[in-house]
Amino acid sequence: MEVENNNNLPAKFTEKRKATDKDEGDDAKRLKHNVPNMLDPLTSASSVSNSTLPPPQSPKKRLHLEKQKPRQNKDQNFMYGNYKHYYGKRILDKDFHDIRLDVLATQPELFQDKQLLDIGCNSGHLSIEIAKKFNVKTLVGLDIDRSLVNDAQMAIGSLKRQNPPGSRFPYNLRFLHGNYVLEDDVLLEIERPQFDVILCLSVTKWIHLNFCDAGLKQAFRRMFLQLRPGGKLILEPQSFDTYKRRKKLSEKIRENYNAIELKPEKFTEYLLSPEVGFATMELMGVPDHCESGFKRPIQIFTKRLVENDS
Amino acid sequence: MVRSKKNQMHPRNVLRSPPDYTKLAIKYKDFRNVCSLELTGKVTVNFRQERTLRELTKVLLKEYFQLDVDFAPGSLVPTLALRLNYILWLEDLLGARKVNSKVRGIDIGCGSSCIYSLLAAKKNKWEMLALESKPQNIEYARENVKRNQLDGLIQVYAQPDKTDIFKTYFDTAIDEQDYCFCLCNPPFFDSNSANPMGGASRNPERRPAPNNARTGSAEELSCAGGEVQFVQCIIEESEIYKERISIFTSMLGVKANVPKILVILKERGIEHVATTEFHQGHTTRWAIAWSYQQFA
Numbered sequence: 001m002e003v004e005n006n007n008n009l010p011a012k013f014t015e016k017r018k019a020t021d022k023d024e025g026d027d028a029k030r031l032k033h034n035v036p037n038m039l040d041p042l043t044s045a046s047s048v049s050n051s052t053l054p055p056p057q058s059p060k061k062r063l064h065l066e067k068q069k070p071r072q073n074k075d076q077n078f079m080y081g082n083y084k085h086y087y088g089k090r091i092l093d094k095d096f097h098d099i100r101l102d103v104l105a106t107q108p109e110l111f112q113d114k115q116l117l118d119i120g121c122n123s124g125h126l127s128i129e130i131a132k133k134f135n136v137k138t139l140v141g142l143d144i145d146r147s148l149v150n151d152a153q154m155a156i157g158s159l160k161r162q163n164p165p166g167s168r169f170p171y172n173l174r175f176l177h178g179n180y181v182l183e184d185d186v187l188l189e190i191e192r193p194q195f196d197v198i199l200c201l202s203v204t205k206w207i208h209l210n211f212c213d214a215g216l217k218q219a220f221r222r223m224f225l226q227l228r229p230g231g232k233l234i235l236e237p238q239s240f241d242t243y244k245r246r247k248k249l250s251e252k253i254r255e256n257y258n259a260i261e262l263k264p265e266k267f268t269e270y271l272l273s274p275e276v277g278f279a280t281m282e283l284m285g286v287p288d289h290c291e292s293g294f295k296r297p298i299q300i301f302t303k304r305l306v307e308n309d310s
Numbered sequence: 311m312v313r314s315k316k317n318q319m320h321p322r323n324v325l326r327s328p329p330d331y332t333k334l335a336i337k338y339k340d341f342r343n344v345c346s347l348e349l350t351g352k353v354t355v356n357f358r359q360e361r362t363l364r365e366l367t368k369v370l371l372k373e374y375f376q377l378d379v380d381f382a383p384g385s386l387v388p389t390l391a392l393r394l395n396y397i398l399w400l401e402d403l404l405g406a407r408k409v410n411s412k413v414r415g416i417d418i419g420c421g422s423s424c425i426y427s428l429l430a431a432k433k434n435k436w437e438m439l440a441l442e443s444k445p446q447n448i449e450y451a452r453e454n455v456k457r458n459q460l461d462g463l464i465q466v467y468a469q470p471d472k473t474d475i476f477k478t479y480f481d482t483a484i485d486e487q488d489y490c491f492c493l494c495n496p497p498f499f500d501s502n503s504a505n506p507m508g509g510a511s512r513n514p515e516r517r518p519a520p521n522n523a524r525t526g527s528a529e530e531l532s533c534a535g536g537e538v539q540f541v542q543c544i545i546e547e548s549e550i551y552k553e554r555i556s557i558f559t560s561m562l563g564v565k566a567n568v569p570k571i572l573v574i575l576k577e578r579g580i581e582h583v584a585t586t587e588f589h590q591g592h593t594t595r596w597a598i599a600w601s602y603q604q605f606a
Contacts, residue, residue, distance in 0.1 A: 117349075142349060178350025184336040190347045 079249045081206035082145035087125040098126050100201065100236070101133065103285035103298050110232060110300075113137045114196035117226065119180050119219075120144070120203035124152025124173075128159070130199070132169050140195075141175040149177040181207060181215040182222065191225040198223050198233045202296065204264065205238035209246055209253045213262045217270070224276050230305040233271075233278065236298045237264050271301050279304040318589035320398040324374050325391045325590075331355055334369055341369040357522040363387045364525075371425075375432050378457050382422035382450045386526030388495075390425075391590035396561060396597065397429050399586050400491055403557055403599055412437060416492035416555065418475060418544070419443070421530065422450035424466065426493055431463040439489070441479065443469040444529065472533065475547045480554065491557040494544065497529070498563030500536030507531070521592055538567050542574055545600070549578070552602040559599040561588070568596045575600055 078084075087098070104111070111134035118127040121141030131139040143149050152175040159170040182188070200223065208216050223233050240263050247257040262270060271278045278301040286297045319326050332353040335342040344362040345353045356362055364381055370390045371377040381387055404413060413436040417427045420440035427438035440455075442448050448468050455464045467479055476492075479485070499506040507524075524531075533540055541560045548558045562568055568585060575583050575598075582601040587594055 140349065176350050178348075178352070180351070182347075182351045183332060186336055186339075186342065187332075187347055187351075187353070189339075190335070190342055190345055190353075192347075 079253060080144045080210060081120070081203070082122065082143065082148055084123075084148075086122045098129060099287040099290045099294070100126070100298065101129055103287055104130065104234075105133070106285060107300075108134050110134075110197060110234075111136050115194070116140070116197045116199065117142065117195045118199045118201075119223075120200070120206065121148075121152060121175065123148050124155055124175055126201070127152070127175075127199075128155060128170065128173065131173050135168070136172065137168075138172045138174070141173070142178055142180055143175070144177075144179050146177045149175050180222065181211045181219055185214075185218055188218065188221055188225060191222060193226060193228040193231070195226050196228055196231050198227060198231070200233065201236040201298075202238060204235070204267070205243055205246070208260060209243060209249070209256055212256045212259055216262065217275070220267075220271055220276050224271075224278060224303060227303045229303060231303045233301040233303075234284065234298060235267070235271075235301060236296050237267055238296060240264050242293070268299070277304075278302060318587075319391060320395045320588075322398050322401075323391065323394050323590075325370070325394060329370060329373070334373060338369050338372070341365045360387065360523045360525050363389075363522060367423075371428075375429065377428055377432055379423050379425065379428065379454050380450060380457075382446050384527050385422040385447060385450070386530045388421070388423055388425045389522075389590065389593075392588055392593070392595060393425050393429060395588040395590060396493060396495075397426065397433065399588070399597060400430075400493060400559065401434065403559070403584070404490060413491075414439070414487060414489045416441065416476070416489050418492055418494035418560075419496070420447070420451050420466065421495075422447040422454075424451035424454050424464065426495070427464045427466075428454060428458060428460065431460045432458070435463065438464045439479070440464060440466045441469050441475075442466060443472050444527075475544050476551050476555075477547060480551060488553075489555045491559060492544070492555050494541075494560040496537040496540040496560055496562075497531055497533040498537050499532035500534070500539070501528070501532040502534050503536070506536075536567075537562055537564065538570050541567075541571055541598070545571075545574060545578065545580075548600070548602075556603060557599055557601045559597060562596045562598060565594075565596060568598065571598050 111130065113135065115137050116130070116139040118130070118139060118141040121127045121143050122145075124141055127139055127141040130136065141149075141152060143152070156170050156173050156175070163170060165171065200219075204216060207219050211219075227233065240260075243257060243260075247254045268281050270276060272281060280302045282300045282302070284298040284300050286295055288295075331345065332351070335345045335353040342353075344359070344365045345355055348354055355366060357366075364387045367387055367390055368379055368381075371379050374390075400415070413434065415430060415436055415438050417424070417430075417438055417440040420427055420442045422444075424440050424442075427440045430436040430438050440451060442451055445468075448466060451466045455461055455466060467483070470478055535542075537560075541562070544558060544560055548555065562571065572583065572585070580600050580602070582604060584599040586597050586599075588597065
């Protein structure tokens with residue numbers, strides 16, 4: 001079985017280790033350190049007066065290891081792209097620098113003193129960097145995975161201990177748990193403009209695979225409605241050829257994959273169409289010096305500043 | 311912090327489990343327009359706006375009771391949980407009397423919504439006589455009854471004024487029927503006092519302002535002598551009409567007024583008395599019932 005080499009480790013570490021004769025014999029099955037047999041009436045503490053002790057068992061059973069069922073699909077837990085160590089996999093510089101920051105830094109005035117939303121912020125690493133580096137007014141991060149949002153909130157917590165309350169950062173950061181795709185399209189009727197910039201980086205594939213064309217279209221429309229006039233959507237969509245390897249994540253995802261009609265190459269056209277309503281698209285850049293899988297173009301969609309008379 | 315007492319709602323109150331505002335907003339357009347959408351996709355309701363309260367009660371009446379109700383502009387917007395608690399308490403009181411025949415009740419001051427009568431008729435098929443003095447409220451109440459096709463069960467009677475409770479009706483109407491109960495939501499506040507709506511809270515700093523916007527016209531909310539005076543009128547008339555109405559009840563908005571009413575009842579030698587509390591959200595109200603016959 002081919003093992004994915006996600007961490008660029010040398011090959012010898014990626015092969016599964018097989019038991020050999022060199023391993024110790026029966027002794028290996030004992031506990032490594034000398035733990036007194038709690039259940040042996042002779043060695044246990046005399047204060048134990050409970051006479052209903054179970055009979056002595058082998059050391060391994062005593063540990064009550066949880067039976068780990070063999071995972072059918074080890075990716076099962078990440079069906080929303082909610083990888084636990086996402087920011088450990090992207091190629092970074094030594095002091096944690098996401099390459100995308102370089103692209104974003106070409107237009108810092110987009111973020112300075114602005115109110116931002118980061119959709120699918122994962123554990124918040126990139127959101128935090130953006131908020132700090134570009135001196136944003138506020139940044140809200142949303143993620144569908146509650147434990148990742150908790151991680152992000154803990155990160156803010158420790159940053160707060162390092163920064164006095166007088167400073168803007170990190171007190172202007174907030175992370176929320178939720179699904180950006182709404183229960184029903186009609187709720188868009190009561191959506192209001194509230195952000196200057198919305199970041200949607202490497203998220204479209206996951207919305208697409210989990211919530212189909214309908215979900216993605218709704219998300220695009222919601223992004224437009226949440227932006228103030230003149231506001232910008234910064235979009236980093238994944239290309240369709242990267243969807244295929246994920247369709248085994250679940251039966252539903254496989255069905256959704258097969259039903260997709262709005263392919264990523266049509267996103268720009270859709271976002272600029274009257275159905276969504278963005279006025280312009282501009283290519284911000286493509287991250288350099290990274291694995292080709294992550295070389296995704298970053299686009300800026302701008303909402304018209306002045307409303308049309310229509 | 312004032313703890314919410316909604317778990318002390320009447321056990322049969324359908325609003326014991328809070329409504330799903332997101333699902334309601336998806337289903338009903340008018341309600342949706344007064345809601346807010348959170349970033350997380352959840353719908354929230356701002357109780358501090360009158361328009362919101364009006365749409366909320368309307369949508370709950372529609373969703374839970376299939377009642378289409380409209381409120382006169384500026385008139386009191388009832389909260390459904392409280393009204394339901396009162397009706398359920400009446401069911402309990404009547405149940406104890408083992409009433410087998412048709413249940414008939416009187417709604418004193420039904421307001422523009424006529425909500426008590428509508429709920430009683432729709433839910434329990436009780437016959438209701440709704441008394442109301444304000445012309446605009448009478449008009450809306452009659453429309454509400456008609457729109458919900460409950461004309462057969464509810465009669466809205468136009469009271470000429472607020473000087474008496476039953477007298478005008480019983481004296482002038484051709485009505486031989488007896489009534490099992492009467493209910494009332496009196497004007498809580500005393501228009502004669504210096505600060506009618508001020509409240510006599512002993513510790514204003516610790517007592518937070520109510521969560522919701524105040525609704526209702528001055529004449530719905532206050533009268534000369536406030537609720538004590540109003541309920542006293544009902545008590546006085548109850549002595550005259552004790553053969554016509556079995557159980558007299560009224561709500562009270564101020565806890566301190568409950569013992570005052572109990573004293574009045576005791577002075578008149580009325581023995582069969584019951585009190586109760588209505589809990590919903592952060593609000594508590596009280597109610598009192600008295601009868602010249604055994605409650606059983």
